[in-house]
Amino acid sequence: MHLPCPCCGPRDLREFTHKGADDYLRRPAPDAPPEAWDDYLHTRANPAGRTRDLWYHDPCGTWIAVTRDTVTHAVIGATGLEDAQ
């Protein structure tokens, strides 16, 4: 499996570290209610199909948001985080 790093091009999966769903990008305000923080930290969709999750390309230090399909394992695309919000 290859992931396209916007910095380095398509690279082998083993060069990446997985973090989890892209929910991590939507950080609540510091004073948001506990439910919002609970959702942010713990509630995940686990879709059968298209999903977007966050990976770190260890060699170059770039975090990317990867769109892929959990059923077909197809990698549809990836962007740096500045384009992923």
Add this chain to the structure above:
Amino acid sequence: MKRRATGGSALTRARKLGFSFDGRNLQGLQGDTLASALLANGVRLVGRSFKYHRPRGVLTAGSEEPNALLEVLRDGVFHPNVRATVQELHMGLQARAQNCWPSVRRDVMAVNDLLAPFLGAGFYYKTFMWPRAFWEGLYEPLIRRAAGLGRLPQTPQDAPHERAFAFCDLLVIGAGPTGLMAALTAARAGADVIVCDEDRQFGGRLLSDTGQIDGIAGADWAAQVVTELHALPNVRLMARTSVVGAYDGGVYGALERVALHVTAPGHAPRECFWRITAQRTILAAGALERPIAHPGNDRPGVMLLSAVASYWHRWAIDPGRVVVFGNTDHALATARALAADGMNIRAYVDPRTDLGTDAPFALRAGAEVVATHGRHGLGAVTLRQKGRDIRIEADTLALAGGWNPSLHLACHMNGRPSWDTAIAAFVPRPGMVPGMDVAGAAAGRFSTHAALHDGARAAAESLAELGLTSPDLPLPLAEDAPYAIAPLWQVAAPGRAWLDFANDVTTKDVAQAAREGFASVEHMKRYTTQGMAPDQGKSSNMGALAVLADATGGTIPDTGTTTFRPPFVPVSIAALGAGGHGKSFAPERRITSDAQVRAMGAPMLEAGLWYRPSHFPQAGDRDWRDACNREVLHVRHAVGVCDVSTLGKIDVQGPNAARFLDFVYTNTMSSLRPGRVRYGLMLREDGHVMDDGTCARLGEQHFLITTTTAAAGEVMRHLDFVQQAFCADWRVRLGSVTEHWAQFAVAGPLADDLLARVLDVPPALPFMGCAGVTVGGVAARLFRISFSGERGYELAVPARFGAALFRGLLALAEGMGGGAYGLEALNVLRIEKGFVTHAEIDGRVTAFDLGMAGMVSAKKDCIGKAASQRPGLHGPERLQLVGLRPVAHGTEIAAGAHLYAPDAPATAPHGQGHTTSVAYSPTLERWLGLALLRDGRARHGSMMRLDDGLRGRQAAVEICNPVFFDPDGGRMRG
């Protein structure tokens, strides 16, 4: 069975090879497989079946062989389950039969065959259940002794194996007519092509047939194509290579038998496991002939017709008097061709009633084989025609029950094949593996013309996908005879008819499984063990499925197949794990003082990938603790030097650097003045402590932060994430500089004296101050920080000066009554001071737990702050950091022991906490421990019982402040 005087396209007659089987010295020829060599020597009985220990002979001529599994001596040990049909003969090869004792001809376990009525499907589950008490003492050892096929060598295997990687535009799997046509088409178009075939020779069925292509023998046509492909720079031909698995992203696993066919491999690896990444793949793996389930079909001498033809053409094996039992026009045509070539075919038996009349052998239409005869090998068969039994003397019974497309790889990503009634077989559906096209016989297109045509078609489609232009290549002329099959899954006659030869599964077992409720194909498989032998049921699963469908009254497509999983053929662990032996490519990170500390005899401890000195032994030490105590006292009373370069170091720069650090640390770093250092705590976003370390402000916009050795990578990833996800527009940049600096702790009452002799101009640094300095003219950094509780510094120089600086510091320290200290002493020093490491920061503790809640600034947001304020993360129910000391000074304690009230039982509900770190303190002359204890801070002064269940030790301990030594910090501040 014997060798014919001439012929044998695979053989080099001039080169004779001596080998042995079960201690008998035999002779074969260069080009033989072990199977063909055994047959040439008249050896038909080669092994015993798994359950009933029935005599078994060679069934096939390929990797799907279920019977001829032998032990072969290689690199000093016998390797089990070597397929004689795949193992090439070499000089001095030693093989022996397995699953038999004392010999393959007189096997005492053959008594199992007489017990067959009691050993039917599911007998494990029925026989060995009751009484329950018998399980451990009797049944399990019994099953273990009988279980498994062959015996594993009991010594480590260190024969060289390799792992390799390859990339291509087009991977062609199989080099029969389909694969060769596809490869030729793609190669002429300029594509980067890899062709893999299991065999040592390319050509597939063309090597074993007499048919012609473009007016020449098929084998000659194949040789011509191979010659052209061989000469092309854009083609890689990989013989002896089985593609064993299809994976995501066009990745295929393949096993190359590099040097299993030679006596002494020299430096060559025995096998190589390839990982091939292909843009496009054409599966041209051909088809496997299936046997017919008739009574007595497991007797040595019963072979597949395709194997009989292969042994005849390639290895000049004369099968003697042959009866062919088939059910397709293809089988009849093959029998005719073999007879025309001189084979002694006595009869052709076919349940179909109209076979024509003209043949050089007896045509037995509307007939079936109902019995075989002969003790250790076939002597005669009985067939039944129109209710009449006819006995025919025969040495070989050739079965031809139709062909199953080799679609295994196409199903490896969970695709299910579809049923094709015309050929009575499963065929792949399009798109089962992205990027893979299945062509030729593997797709159920069986004639040579269809194979060539389909190979060219698949190549053209792949070339279009690759953006390449197909060459103008005329399709060679070849036979296009109809296949015409009348399915025959089992012969209705008394007696046991085998499906899975390796695991001894008969048609009766499958029917019984269905009767007992195991009617789903996956249940039947597990209940009967059908298809679970090393051959994975390649020649039997289809038949078993049909028998199951019959038994349940369903159709074959409704019954469905079992799941196809990698690997397609057995892969040795040695090949899979090649490169993973010992240290392999695991990198070693070495501190700059590595050579010096090893020369001093220090045992090295692994810390992540780093190696750090544990302690520095001296003559007269009783054990490591003597060295550790000496080093601790050096620091407490004189001066010690320790390489602390493994700490993570991250350079943070930019106008928004301070703002960024405020966001990632719980405490405020923006208020830090240049030239000062502050201890800092980082949380994970879930509110738990991630790491701790120091933050030094080197300039207005320049910080250097440190992490613990273990968490350096995690912290770097975390900081990069926070910066890229939440403050991408802030003007701040981060870089890991861990390797760039060699850093040494200089600690002890004499630390200033030592540094005064090292630094060109020693600065007067306050506690938690930092400054640029020079050492012999080299720019360096000095931090006045202490992890020992003594007056201490850390001195950092560019890594290339590290070794020299360490030598210099060490010589000076020794001259002052001190010396080097290692990781053990470092640990004792920090425990005496109650400083935490990842033994305490175990991923579950909060700042509150460590007594550092005050470090979470109320004035600003930071990562983890919101979650750290959740209910449950602070309060008396939390495990909190405490110190503890045994009431009896000499009592040794250990980390991991649990804390209980003095009179409470040592059970989980009464657990109050556990020790995280312990040490013997030579300073205080007693054992000390740090612990996480429920409501610990309120329990200083109370007595508890420490129960070390693992070591069976107990101790009465007193809970106390975790700072045991110099609690007000006067020594390090002063």
